[in-house]
Amino acid sequence: EPEVTQTPSHQVTQMGQEVILRCVPISNHLYFYWYRQILGQKVEFLVSFYNNEISEKSEIFDDQFSVERPDGSNFTLKIRSTKLEDSAMYFCASSDGQINSGNTIYFGEGSWLTVV
Amino acid sequence: AQSVAQPEDQVNVAEGNPLTVKCTYSVSGNPYLFWYVQYPNRGLQFLLKYITGDNLVKGSYGFEAEFNKSQTSFHLKKPSALVSDSALYFCAVRDINRDDKIIFGKGTRLHILP
Numbered sequence: 218e219p220e221v222t223q224t225p226s227h228q229v230t231q232m233g234q235e236v237i238l239r240c241v242p243i244s245n246h247l248y249f250y251w252y253r254q255i256l257g258q259k260v261e262f263l264v265s266f267y268n269n270e271i272s273e274k275s276e277i278f279d280d281q282f283s284v285e286r287p288d289g290s291n292f293t294l295k296i297r298s299t300k301l302e303d304s305a306m307y308f309c310a311s312s313d314g315q316i317n318s319g320n321t322i323y324f325g326e327g328s329w330l331t332v333v
Numbered sequence: 334a335q336s337v338a339q340p341e342d343q344v345n346v347a348e349g350n351p352l353t354v355k356c357t358y359s360v361s362g363n364p365y366l367f368w369y370v371q372y373p374n375r376g377l378q379f380l381l382k383y384i385t386g387d388n389l390v391k392g393s394y395g396f397e398a399e400f401n402k403s404q405t406s407f408h409l410k411k412p413s414a415l416v417s418d419s420a421l422y423f424c425a426v427r428d429i430n431r432d433d434k435i436i437f438g439k440g441t442r443l444h445i446l447p
Contacts, residue, residue: 223376248433260377260423260437272433308376316365316427319384322435324369326376 219243221325223309229331230299238294238328240309249292250310250322251284253277260308266292299332306330335360337407337424339438346414347446354409354441356398356424365427366407367435368398372420380422383407394418414445 222241230236242249251263265272266284274282283295292311296303306327314320337358346352358364368380381392388400398409409422421440428434 221376250433252437259439262434262436265433267433310377312433315433316435317429317433319365319382321367321379321382323379324377 221309221311221323223307223325223328225328226326227329227331229333232301232332233298236296236299236303236330238296238307238309238330240292240294240325241290242292242309242311243313243323244290246311246313246323248272248312248315248320248322249284249286250312251294252308252310252324253305254308254327255302255305263294263307296330299330301332304330304332335426335428335430335436337366337426337436337438339422339424339441341441342439343442343444345444345446348416349413352411352414352418352443352445354422354424354443356407356409356438357405358407358424358426359405360426360429362429364400364407366398366400367425367427368392368396368407368409369423369425369437370394370420371423371440377423380409416445416447419443419445 224239249266254260264274264278281297308327310322310324312320312322366383369377383400391397423440424438425435
């Protein structure tokens with residue numbers, strides 16, 4: 218069964234450093250997402266991406282965050298200058314169509330980011 | 334605003350007994366509802382969804398959920414629990430203001446006692 222794959226599975230970084238989290242969505246999918254889950258809290262939407270541009274972003278997704286689809290397979294989340302409160306599990310996800318058309322979002326295993 | 338509520342932080346069930354994980358929703362318009370499961374140190378796995386049609390939806394691993402419009406609920410059920418069902422379960426609803434976003438509940442930890 219096709220999967221969303223994410224790397225790294227775990228990264229420890231110093232506050233102020235840049236981090237890039239990588240994702241390979243399911244191959245025929247067109248919609249891409251990043252969600253995050255701070256330890257013990259709910260899963261929160263960060264950003265959605267379609268047709269090479271951001272469809273929507275949450276208030277969490279400030280200027281420190283950016284997303285990119287550098288080639289036909291990868292989808293990356295960059296945090297320019299990490300803060301302690303960025304420590305979380307970051308989930309990449311993809312879907313082959315819009316939710317309103319009855320499609321499903323499939324998630325990766327997550328990248329656990331620890332900022333020290 | 335759209336939202337889902339999972340009133341229980343944790344549910345404990347003995348192995349072999351039926352289990353229910355509760356979810357209620359608040360949506361203007363037709364709700365699209367989802368259940369996801371997160372096993373320890375793993376990602377979110379899709380279990381099932383309700384879009385339209387039969388109120389009883391069957392999903393992966395023997396789980397099912399019943400859409401109840403009058404009670405605005407979408408409880409997850411399984412007739413006979415397994416220890417391996419122990420995990421964190423998330424209910425989610427589509428954001429009707431966006432075509433491509435879902436909103437998660439806070440999650441319910443299901444603990445199956447051997």
